[in-house]
Amino acid sequence: MAAAGEVRIAGRVALEGGDRHVHAARRLRQAFPMLEFVPRAAASTALPLVRLVEDKSLAEGAFVLTVRPGDNAEITIAGGPFSGVIYGAEELIARARVADGAVLVPAGERRAAPGLAYRTFWTWDHSTNWELSQVGHQEIGVFNPYGKPPSGFLGDYTRLVDFASRNRIPSVVIYGFLRDTHGGIDAAKELCRYATERGVRIVPGIAIGSYGGVYWEGDHPYNLSTWLKKNPQHAATMEKGVGFQIADLDFPLNFPRSDYTMTACPSAPETMDWMEEAVSWLAETFEIGGVNIESGDYGVCGCARCVARRNNEAEAARRVDDHGDSWSHTDMAANFPRLYRAAKAKRPDAWIYSEMQWDNLFDPVAHEAQRQLPQGALYQHTTNRTFWKRLQNELTRADVERLPTQPNVLRCQFACQWNGDRRTERYAFNGRVFADMNKFCADVGMQGLTVWGEPSPYHATVELSYLAFARFGYEPTLTWDRFMAEDAAPLLGGQAAAERFVAVAEELDANIELPVERLRTLQGEAREASRQNDDEASRRWLSLEDQIARRAYMGR
Numbered sequence: 127m128a129a130a131g132e133v134r135i136a137g138r139v140a141l142e143g144g145d146r147h148v149h150a151a152r153r154l155r156q157a158f159p160m161l162e163f164v165p166r167a168a169a170s171t172a173l174p175l176v177r178l179v180e181d182k183s184l185a186e187g188a189f190v191l192t193v194r195p196g197d198n199a200e201i202t203i204a205g206g207p208f209s210g211v212i213y214g215a216e217e218l219i220a221r222a223r224v225a226d227g228a229v230l231v232p233a234g235e236r237r238a239a240p241g242l243a244y245r246t247f248w249t250w251d252h253s254t255n256w257e258l259s260q261v262g263h264q265e266i267g268v269f270n271p272y273g274k275p276p277s278g279f280l281g282d283y284t285r286l287v288d289f290a291s292r293n294r295i296p297s298v299v300i301y302g303f304l305r306d307t308h309g310g311i312d313a314a315k316e317l318c319r320y321a322t323e324r325g326v327r328i329v330p331g332i333a334i335g336s337y338g339g340v341y342w343e344g345d346h347p348y349n350l351s352t353w354l355k356k357n358p359q360h361a362a363t364m365e366k367g368v369g370f371q372i373a374d375l376d377f378p379l380n381f382p383r384s385d386y387t388m389t390a391c392p393s394a395p396e397t398m399d400w401m402e403e404a405v406s407w408l409a410e411t412f413e414i415g416g417v418n419i420e421s422g423d424y425g426v427c428g429c430a431r432c433v434a435r436r437n438n439e440a441e442a443a444r445r446v447d448d449h450g451d452s453w454s455h456t457d458m459a460a461n462f463p464r465l466y467r468a469a470k471a472k473r474p475d476a477w478i479y480s481e482m483q484w485d486n487l488f489d490p491v492a493h494e495a496q497r498q499l500p501q502g503a504l505y506q507h508t509t510n511r512t513f514w515k516r517l518q519n520e521l522t523r524a525d526v527e528r529l530p531t532q533p534n535v536l537r538c539q540f541a542c543q544w545n546g547d548r549r550t551e552r553y554a555f556n557g558r559v560f561a562d563m564n565k566f567c568a569d570v571g572m573q574g575l576t577v578w579g580e581p582s583p584y585h586a587t588v589e590l591s592y593l594a595f596a597r598f599g600y601e602p603t604l605t606w607d608r609f610m611a612e613d614a615a616p617l618l619g620g621q622a623a624a625e626r627f628v629a630v631a632e633e634l635d636a637n638i639e640l641p642v643e644r645l646r647t648l649q650g651e652a653r654e655a656s657r658q659n660d661d662e663a664s665r666r667w668l669s670l671e672d673q674i675a676r677r678a679y680m681g682r
């Protein structure tokens with residue numbers, strides 16, 4: 127029976143726009159197998175109607191869901207470009223209830239639009255582990271070989287895309303996008319096709335004259351070591367050894383030299399001609415949703431041409447003082463615009479991120495150079511955990527408006543493997559931090575947030591963290607209580623259970639060591655919750671129990 131204000135739909139349903147909005151139609155068929163969707167053209171006018179339509183006047187990812195009652199009920203999902211119709215279909219699925227072979231949906235209109243436009247997962251291919259049943263998982267590193275079977279790349283990233291599509295995460299940055307050992311060009315093309323269909327932008331990560339160029343690993347003309355072996359005269363003369371260290375990570379990082387660590391001199395015109403050609407090829411060959419461009423963060427060229435061209439003492443000083451900067455803003459400002467234009471020429475709606483590197487938002491070492499950077503690229507400021515505390519205390523909306531680059535987004539370099547103690551923060555409960563960062567970005571006028579998205583949401587702590595990232599990014603005015611009630615509680619066995627889950631996870635995260643006795647108590651609580659719940663909630667508690675059991679086994 128339909129309750130008051132509900133519209134009941136059963137049997138055959140006419141579907142308009144299903145050929146254009148393939149994934150939205152697929153999701154409706156999956157979610158409502160009791161309905162028989164038939165193309166509108168072939169349907170009788172007496173059937174209830176579901177319309178999928180793009181509305182270009184709406185923002186990307188925005189939608190209007192209208193459910194009109196009557197003898198012939200009509201449901202219209204009007205969505206902004208790229209992902210709006212898909213998000214609207216997911217909203218319809220979430221709001222519907224199924225009873226007696228029929229689908230019941232609340233009548234009326236529901237409008238939604240993203241609070242932060244740019245919400246992005248950041249990943250390396252080798253340490254993105256979403257397909258858990260395969261060998262070769264790695265958890266840290268930037269110069270790693272690929273250890274999984276070649277099919278592992280699509281296995282991991284199609285699962286990530288499925289999650290992103292359902293949870294309104296519109297883009298994923300991938301370093302190691304092109305690599306011979308995981309399917310090279312064909313696998314990369316297939317991933318782009320799969321993601322585009324689902325409203326998720328694939329954004330390859332590249333660096334100017336470093337990190338392998340555009341083709342990270344393989345015998346390809348746009349692979350950096352392949353090119354430098356043919357053109358050794360354009361190799362960089364590094365100021366110091368390759369690598370970087372992170373003050374908020376309490377152990378030193380290791381960067382063994384290899385083909386992965388090769389670097390080209392950005393003052394050689396040939397280097398930038400080659401980079402521009404490669405970016406143009408990347409944007410033309412693959413259905414990408416953007417490019418993440420950085421200057422390279424493991425050292426700068428110190429040749430006479432580079433030193434003379436940069437002419438930036440303040441910046442150079444930061445590389446030798448206790449900042450230990452391993453990049454150059456001046457190099458970035460000089461070279462980014464060419465690559466930006468090359469990508470935009472092929473894909474006008476692409477999101478082109480310009481990485482501004484770490485913890486320097488208050489320090490105008492290259493503001494004059496940065497004023498030349500094109501408006502419309504996304505200027506991404508990365509923050510470690512200590513600097514995040516400073517941002518919260520000091521950064522204002524006026525500061526953001528005064529930045530020489532616009533618009534700006536924040537990138538979280540903690541809540542992952544790159545900050546913290548020996549344990550890694552990858553599997554910690556990071557939901558509160560992601561919620562706070564999204565709200566903060568909205569408050570100070572930043573237009574997006576990027577966080578690491580490598581571990582699988584099989585781990586319930588990770589799943590909840592990702593959901594907080596997704597929900598607070600789309601709706602920064604959301605409250606923590608509403609998030610717990612609407613998102614966490616149904617996954618964990620109710621409101622009280624969800625509160626306990628978060629409390630236990632936070633106790634584990636806050637203490638690098640705990641007495642075994644205390645760990646056993648928490649493990650017992652998780653085990654009990656796992657027993658009392660249905661399969662999926664039970665599995666989530668089991669993943670927490672496993673975290674605790676490992677620590678108890680290690681005696682701390």
Ligand SMILES: [Zn+2]
Pocket residue numbers: 362363391392393394427428429430431432433
């Ligand atoms: Zn140089």
